[in-house]
Amino acid sequence: MIEVENLKVNYGGIEAVKGISFSVPQGDIVTLIGANGAGKSTTLRTIAGLVKAKSGSIRFMGEEILGKDTVDIVSRGITLVPEGRRLFPDLTVMENIKIGAYLRKDKLDDDIEWIFDLFPRLKERHWQLAGTLSGGEQQMLAVARALMSRPKLMMMDEPSLGLAPLIVKGIFRIIQEINQRGVTILLIEQNANMALRIADMGYVMETGAITLQGPGKELLVNDEVRQAYLGS
Amino acid sequence: MNQLENRNAYMGLAGRMSKKRRRNVTLTIVFLMLLGAFIYCASKGFVLGTYEIRILRLCGVYSIAALSMNLVNGFTGQFSLGQAGFMAMGAYVTSLLIIPAAQKAAIYYVHPIVPWLKDVQIPFLFALLIGGLVSALCAFLIGFPVLRLRGDYLAIATLGFSEIIRIILTNAIPVTNGSLGLKNIPNTANLWWTTIVTAVVIIFLLRMMKTSYGRAFKAIRDDDIAAEAMGISLFKHKMIAFVIGGFLAGISGGLLGSVVGAITPNYFRFTLAYEILLIVVLGGMGSITGSVIGACIVTIAKEKLRFLDAGMNLGFVKIPPIDGMRMLVFSLLLMIIILFYRRGLFGSREFSWNGLFRIIRRIGAWFGRLFRRRGHPEGGADA
Numbered sequence: 165m166i167e168v169e170n171l172k173v174n175y176g177g178i179e180a181v182k183g184i185s186f187s188v189p190q191g192d193i194v195t196l197i198g199a200n201g202a203g204k205s206t207t208l209r210t211i212a213g214l215v216k217a218k219s220g221s222i223r224f225m226g227e228e229i230l231g232k233d234t235v236d237i238v239s240r241g242i243t244l245v246p247e248g249r250r251l252f253p254d255l256t257v258m259e260n261i262k263i264g265a266y267l268r269k270d271k272l273d274d275d276i277e278w279i280f281d282l283f284p285r286l287k288e289r290h291w292q293l294a295g296t297l298s299g300g301e302q303q304m305l306a307v308a309r310a311l312m313s314r315p316k317l318m319m320m321d322e323p324s325l326g327l328a329p330l331i332v333k334g335i336f337r338i339i340q341e342i343n344q345r346g347v348t349i350l351l352i353e354q355n356a357n358m359a360l361r362i363a364d365m366g367y368v369m370e371t372g373a374i375t376l377q378g379p380g381k382e383l384l385v386n387d388e389v390r391q392a393y394l395g396s
Numbered sequence: 397m398n399q400l401e402n403r404n405a406y407m408g409l410a411g412r413m414s415k416k417r418r419r420n421v422t423l424t425i426v427f428l429m430l431l432g433a434f435i436y437c438a439s440k441g442f443v444l445g446t447y448e449i450r451i452l453r454l455c456g457v458y459s460i461a462a463l464s465m466n467l468v469n470g471f472t473g474q475f476s477l478g479q480a481g482f483m484a485m486g487a488y489v490t491s492l493l494i495i496p497a498a499q500k501a502a503i504y505y506v507h508p509i510v511p512w513l514k515d516v517q518i519p520f521l522f523a524l525l526i527g528g529l530v531s532a533l534c535a536f537l538i539g540f541p542v543l544r545l546r547g548d549y550l551a552i553a554t555l556g557f558s559e560i561i562r563i564i565l566t567n568a569i570p571v572t573n574g575s576l577g578l579k580n581i582p583n584t585a586n587l588w589w590t591t592i593v594t595a596v597v598i599i600f601l602l603r604m605m606k607t608s609y610g611r612a613f614k615a616i617r618d619d620d621i622a623a624e625a626m627g628i629s630l631f632k633h634k635m636i637a638f639v640i641g642g643f644l645a646g647i648s649g650g651l652l653g654s655v656v657g658a659i660t661p662n663y664f665r666f667t668l669a670y671e672i673l674l675i676v677v678l679g680g681m682g683s684i685t686g687s688v689i690g691a692c693i694v695t696i697a698k699e700k701l702r703f704l705d706a707g708m709n710l711g712f713v714k715i716p717p718i719d720g721m722r723m724l725v726f727s728l729l730l731m732i733i734i735l736f737y738r739r740g741l742f743g744s745r746e747f748s749w750n751g752l753f754r755i756i757r758r759i760g761a762w763f764g765r766l767f768r769r770r771g772h773p774e775g776g777a778d779a
Contacts, residue, residue: 212625238627246625252618254682254744255611263615266608267627313627 165190165317165348166211166242171220171230173203173210180206182372183220188317188350188365193343195351195359195380197393198369204352205247207369208319211350212244213237224317239267241316245323247352249306253295257286260294260305264312272312279308282338300331307338311347318342319350324358336362356393360384368393420749435587449587451699453655455692456590457648460597462675462687464644467601469673470681470744471610472637473617475551477669478538479645481558482531484565484664486646487653488572490527491581493518494654499580503573510570520584520654524593527650528643534561535642536635543634555666566661577660578653585654593651594688597644601684602746613637617682674730680740685747690740694726701725 166188173181181203188194196204209215211222213234222230229237243264252260261279265272280287283304289297294305303323310318320339324332336358343349353359360366363380368389376388383389438444438452461479468476495503497515518526542553565572572578604610612633615623624630653659675694679686704725707717715721733740745751 214621214625234624235627235629238625244625246622250619250622250625252615252622254618255614259611259614262608263611263623263626263628266612309626 165225166350167221167223168207168211169221169223171207171210171222172218173206173215174218175206175215179218180372181210181217184369184372184374186367186374186377188348190348191343191346192364193339193349193351193362193380194365194367195353195363196367196369197353197356197359197383197389199354199393201371202369203372204369205321208244208321208350208352211237211319212242214244235267238313241314243310243313243315243318245306245310245318245320247321248325249302251294251297251302251305251309253293255294256291257294257297257305258290260309261286261290261312264309265314267313275312275314279311282311282341283308299327300334303327303331303335304338307335307342311342315347317348317350319352321352322354323351324353324355332358354393356389357384360389416750423749431591435591439587450655451696453585453587453590454652455695456587456594457652457655458672458675458691458695459594459688460644460648460651461672462679462691463597463601463684464641464648465669465672466676466679466681466684466687467613467644468637468641470676470683470687471605471617472613472634473620474543474634474637475547476554476638476641477551477666477673478535478554478558479641479672480664480666480668481554481561482535482642482645483649483652483668484558484561484661485531485534486527486649487659487664488527488565488578488649489530489646490520490523490650491578491653491659492516492571493523493526494520494582494584495578495580496582503576503579506576507569507574509573513571520582520589524647524650528646531646531649532639532643535639539635539638543631543638555669558664558669559666562661562664565664572661575661577658577663579658581653581657581659583654583657585651590651590655593647597647598684598688605684609633609636614682671726674726676740677730678733678740680742680744682744683740683742683746685745686740686742689742697725698722 168187169185170183171181171185172179172183184203184207186194186196196207198204206215210217211229213229213232213236217230220230221228224237224240224242227240229240229242252263255263261276262272265275280290285301286304286308289301294302297305307320307323310320323335323339327335332355339349339351340362351359351363360380360383366378366380366383367374368376368383376383376386378386434443438449444452461483464482465476465479468474492513493516496517500509500514503509538554538557542550542557545553566575568574605614612623612628615626615628616630616633620630649664671694675690676687677690678694679688679690701722704722705717705719708715
């Protein structure tokens, strides 16, 4: 569905991404894992058109999208759940959800119903200001908001950040549920254990380059990965 | 307050809500009828003198100016201080279009007016709209370079452009009569005019905030990067807010010219922008109700505090008459708001009848507790 080839991104004079290549097949969950500063977030932000790349190619459904602006990229069916949620705190939960469907002109009722099915908590709290939600609920809302654009590819930047283990489990269960509905997922995580468990394919990034790759289950038992990211 | 209404609207509590709704609609109609009756009596000279009516007309003018600034600063989160320039534009265009041809020769006694403006005179409504449109066009042209800036930089740039507009008005003497300004501007904008235009602007903005445009504005204010990631075009929406803000500021300037009857470029110095900013901050950034109430408070207080300018004898010390002494009160007020009440009177909330009734009930309950406690001193709060 998306093929990244030899992507290089400079960030204020520093080469943050040094020519990486990977692909996300349709219907899969693919994860990029790695430590802070490995260039994972930069990669996602480049795909979303929020950061300009230096060179390389990103093809989405066969078409080059590198250099296109974000509005164009979102309207093609790519959506980003940004790091740290980045909700609109002074808007209600409902308004946040509707903003997610900003580029759509058709009726939203069915989607809203689906989202409230997926996240009953949001239904209870749909009239509250998003800033008053708990961390877990905010992450749910960030996912819900992204789903409202009816994405083909959903990119998630550290959805487990700062959440209690039980809530992280819930979030990952929902990621799988969304994936089963036909949404392809590109997931960035520091929580390598959880991410690799649900991923069809995993890539390990270190200082701007991909050092290891393989099916999630294989990486989970790989010695290098275990030592560096799984703490055993 | 409006959060609760959203909740009820969604949950579809139709049966129970319709009663409340009917009550609110009735109250709104009664309020509008009372307002109409009041304006009618006032314009016939029954209740208020011309001085008081003039203050009320200015309340309308400043409300529109504050709403225009609030749209850009409070709702879209772009710190712009260009309002004075746009008001000047609207005021000059409207005034030049409504001053009768016979008067123009007398006004331009130093330097004659350009021939193509000499005989122009059109109805007030059209003049007002053209004034607004010219301001909007200015905002559009200025918007291209400045809307790429953020925060303080945007504020400085817009302030600069506003000063440029003022200096052009001072120096384009054949058109604007320079620093002598315009006088004998027909006094068309009576209390009906200012009130109805203000009401139209309020309704327009309330509606707009409920559309996807309104949500996009607020999303950009809350988090522009996230808004962009949702596919919202930042530049387009900032521009829309800025141009509509320019239009509204132009309208308020046009009304202002007609209310005060004489304008000079100096009327539109940056202090005017600060005055409007004070209104917006006092009322609450992002509250339409707040801007209107804030405009009324500041406009009325500015008149009522005139005695401070006249000098005072405090018994132990004598303060000589100083022009502008009353503005000190506003500086203090602004400081108090910033220090203790940062969200202003209304925050980002709006007036609603339900909210009003909740407050009345709460005050009622408070009084009830107070009296009960007096009745049974040993019973305490739990009685």
